[in-house]
Amino acid sequence: MDKLILSQLFKKMSISPRSYRFHFTYFMKEFIRMQLAHLLNSLGLNYTVPDLIEITGIANNSKEVKPGNLFVAISGHEADGHKYIDHAISLGAVAIIGERNLPDMTVPYIQVKNSRKTLALVAKQYYYPKNTKTFIGITGTNGKTTTAFMLRHILENNGMTCSLFSSVYNEVNGEKNASKNTTSDSLELYKQLANSQDQIVILEVTSHALIQHRVEGIEFDCCIFTNLSQDHLDYHLNMEDYFEAKRLLFTMLKPAGKAIINTNNDWGLTLAADLERRHIQTIKLFGEEQDFHLELEQVTYIKDLMQIVITAQQQQGYMMHLSVLGEHNALNATMAFVTALQLSIPVNLAISALESFRGAPGRFERYKHPKGGEVVIDYAHTEDAFFYCLTTAKKLGARRIFHVFGFRGNRDTTKRQSMIDVSLELSDFIILTLDDLNNETSTTLKAQLETYDLNNKGTIITDRISAIKKAWSMMEEGDWLFITGKGQEPYQQTVTHPRSDGEVVEMLLKSQISHSSLLESQFLTQHPSN
Numbered sequence: 149m150d151k152l153i154l155s156q157l158f159k160k161m162s163i164s165p166r167s168y169r170f171h172f173t174y175f176m177k178e179f180i181r182m183q184l185a186h187l188l189n190s191l192g193l194n195y196t197v198p199d200l201i202e203i204t205g206i207a208n209n210s211k212e213v214k215p216g217n218l219f220v221a222i223s224g225h226e227a228d229g230h231k232y233i234d235h236a237i238s239l240g241a242v243a244i245i246g247e248r249n250l251p252d253m254t255v256p257y258i259q260v261k262n263s264r265k266t267l268a269l270v271a272k273q274y275y276y277p278k279n280t281k282t283f284i285g286i287t288g289t290n291g292k293t294t295t296a297f298m299l300r301h302i303l304e305n306n307g308m309t310c311s312l313f314s315s316v317y318n319e320v321n322g323e324k325n326a327s328k329n330t331t332s333d334s335l336e337l338y339k340q341l342a343n344s345q346d347q348i349v350i351l352e353v354t355s356h357a358l359i360q361h362r363v364e365g366i367e368f369d370c371c372i373f374t375n376l377s378q379d380h381l382d383y384h385l386n387m388e389d390y391f392e393a394k395r396l397l398f399t400m401l402k403p404a405g406k407a408i409i410n411t412n413n414d415w416g417l418t419l420a421a422d423l424e425r426r427h428i429q430t431i432k433l434f435g436e437e438q439d440f441h442l443e444l445e446q447v448t449y450i451k452d453l454m455q456i457v458i459t460a461q462q463q464q465g466y467m468m469h470l471s472v473l474g475e476h477n478a479l480n481a482t483m484a485f486v487t488a489l490q491l492s493i494p495v496n497l498a499i500s501a502l503e504s505f506r507g508a509p510g511r512f513e514r515y516k517h518p519k520g521g522e523v524v525i526d527y528a529h530t531e532d533a534f535f536y537c538l539t540t541a542k543k544l545g546a547r548r549i550f551h552v553f554g555f556r557g558n559r560d561t562t563k564r565q566s567m568i569d570v571s572l573e574l575s576d577f578i579i580l581t582l583d584d585l586n587n588e589t590s591t592t593l594k595a596q597l598e599t600y601d602l603n604n605k606g607t608i609i610t611d612r613i614s615a616i617k618k619a620w621s622m623m624e625e626g627d628w629l630f631i632t633g634k635g636q637e638p639y640q641q642t643v644t645h646p647r648s649d650g651e652v653v654e655m656l657l658k659s660q661i662s663h664s665s666l667l668e669s670q671f672l673t674q675h676p677s678n
C-alpha cells in the first residue's frame with residue numbers, strides 16, 4: 149500500500165491532514181514486511197533460511213498468529229508455547245523460534261538459548277529498529293508509579309510529550325490503553341513504541357520484567373532506583389535474588405546514561421557503590437554519608453500542603469509546596485525533580501510543575517468523611533508503604549487511625565505478618581478483608597486471615613465493601629481511615645460487579661446525603677454477607 153492510496157483512504161475516513169504523519173507511520177508498521185533472513189542476520193543469528201520467506205508480523209501467542217507471522221514459542225510459567233507450534237502453523241506462521249530441540253518441522257525452526265530474550269530482540273528489530281526517543285526506566289519496590297506520574301507531569305508541563313508504561317495504564321500519543329502487566333511484554337512494548345510519536349518514554353520496570361527480558365534492547369538515558377523492601381518472594385528466592393533482578397536495569401543504561409539512586413536504604417547504597425565502581429554516572433539521594441548529591445532536607449505540613457526543601461550539594465535549597473502528602477511522596481518528588489533537571493528542565497519550572505501535581509490515581513487519594521475525618525485510598529501493599537502512610541496521618545495529628553486491608557491470593561505470603569505488625573503498631577483498629585483472589589477461593593483466604601493474631605485491635609470482615617462500610621461507620625471528627633491494597637483498581641472478587649474502593653467511598657458519601665437505603669440494597673444484592 150503506498151502513501152497516495154493511504155492519503156485517499158484517510159480522506160474518506162475524515163482523518164485530518166495534520167495527523168497524516170501519525171497515521172502513515174501506524175499503517176506502514178501494520179503492513180511492514182521483512183525478509184526472515186534479513187531479520188535473523190541483523191541480529192547475528194546465524195541460520196540459513198530461504199531468502200524468499202517474508203515476515204508479516206511477530207506473535208508469541210498462537211491464538212494471535214496471522215498468515216505470514218513469525219511465531220516465538222516461550223516456555224512460560226503456566227503454559228509451554230512449544231506445544232502450540234502446530235496451532236501457530238495452522239494459522240499461517242511461516243517460521244518458528246523456540247528453545248527446544250524439535251526436529252521435522254514443516255517451516256523453518258530457529259532454535260535459540262532463550263526465547264524471551266530473542267523475542268525482545270526480533271520485536272525491536274522488526275517494529276522499532278531506529279531509536280529516536282529518550283528512555284527513562286524506574287525500578288524499586290514502591291514509588292515507581294508515583295515517580296513516573298510526577299516526572300511525566302513536569303515534562304508535559306514543559307512542552308515535552310511522553311509515552312508512559314505503568315501499572316495504572318499505558319499512554320501513547322495521548323491515548324490510554326489498559327496494561328495487563330506493569331511492564332508490558334516486549335512484543336507489545338515494541339509495537340507501541342513503533343506507534344509512539346512522543347519524545348520521551350517513561351517505563352516502570354519491574355523485577356519480573358527484568359527477569360523475563362521484557363525491556364531487553366532498550367537503552368536507557370536515566371534509570372531510577374526508588375527503594376527495595378520485602379515483596380514478591382513468591383517469585384524471587386530471597387531479597388538478594390530480588391535485588392539482583394532490579395540491578396539488571398542499570399546494565400541497560402546508554403554509555404552516557406545516568407543512574408539516580410535513592411540511597412536512604414542499604415540496597416540503594418550497595419547499588420550506588422557498584423555503579424560508581426563501574427564508572428557509571430550516579431546521582432545519589434538522601435545518603436547518611438558525606439558524598440550524597442541531593443538531600444531531602446525538610447518535610448513540614450502547612451495546612452493541606454507538604455512543604456519540602458531539597459538541598460543540592462553546596463548549593464541553596466529548593467523549596468516547594470506539594471499537594472500530595474507523605475514523606476514517601478516527598479522522596480518520589482525529589483527523584484522526579486532531579487530526573488527532570490537531567491533532561492534540562494529549568495529548576496523553577498520543575499518546581500512550579502511539581503507544585504501543580506495533584507497525585508497519581510489510587511495513591512494517597514483523599515476524601516473528607518462527613519463527620520470531619522479523613523479517608524485515604526492507597527495502593528500500599530508492603531510493610532514499608534504501610535509505615536509511610538500511617539505515619540503521615542500521625543504527623544498530621546490523627547485522633548484515631550482505622551485501617552482496612554487484605555492480601556492478594558497467590559502472592560508472597562511471607563510479607564503478611566510484618567504488614568499486620570506495622571499496622572497494629574501505628575493504627576488503632578484494623579479490619580482485615582479480602583483483596584484480589586487470584587485463583588484462590590475466598591474460603592481459603594478467609595482461613596488464612598484467621599490465623600493472624602490481631603491483638604484485640606481488629607476484626608475480619610471478608611466482604612470488602614462491608615469492611616469499608618464498618619470502618620466508615622466508626623469514624624468521628626479527627627479520625628483517619630486508610631483503605632489500602634487496591635488503589636484505583638476495581639476489586640476483582642465480585643467479577644460481575646467490580647468496584648474500586650473509591651467508588652465505594654463515593655457511594656458512602658452520597659448515602660450520607662440521601663441514598664442510604666439504595667446503597668444498603670446494593671450492598672445486599674451484590675455482596676451477600678459472610
Ligand SMILES: CC(=O)N[C@H]1[C@@H](OP(=O)(O)OP(=O)(O)OC[C@H]2O[C@@H](n3ccc(=O)[nH]c3=O)[C@H](O)[C@@H]2O)O[C@H](CO)[C@@H](O)[C@@H]1O[C@H](C)C(=O)N[C@@H](C)C(=O)N[C@H](CCC(=O)O)C(=O)O
Nearest residue numbers: 208209210222224225226227229232329330331333354356
Ligand atoms: C508469572 C508471570 O510473570 N507471568 C508472565 C509471563 O507469562 P508466561 O510467559 O509465563 O505465560 P504462560 O501463560 O505460561 O504462556 C507461555 C506462552 O505460551 C503462549 N500460549 C499460551 C496459550 C495458547 O493457547 N497459545 C500460546 O501460544 C503464551 O502466549 C506464552 O507466550 O509473561 C507474560 C507476558 O509478558 C506476562 O503477562 C505474565 O504475567 C502474569 C499475567 C502476571 O500476573 N505477572 C505478575 C506476577 C507480574 O509480572 N507482575 C509485575 C508487577 C510486579 C510489581 O508490582 O512490582 C508486572 O510487571 O506486571
Ligand SMILES: Nc1ncnc2c1ncn2[C@@H]1O[C@H](COP(=O)(O)OP(=O)(O)OP(=O)(O)O)[C@@H](O)[C@H]1O
Nearest residue numbers: 289290291292293294315476479511526527528533
Ligand atoms: N518512595 C516510596 N517509598 C515507600 N513507599 C512508597 C513510596 N512511594 C509510594 N509508596 C507506597 O507504595 C504504594 C505504591 O506506590 P506506587 O504505585 O507509586 O509504587 P509502585 O512501585 O508502582 O508499586 P507497584 O509496582 O506495586 O504498582 C503507594 O500507594 C504508597 O503507599
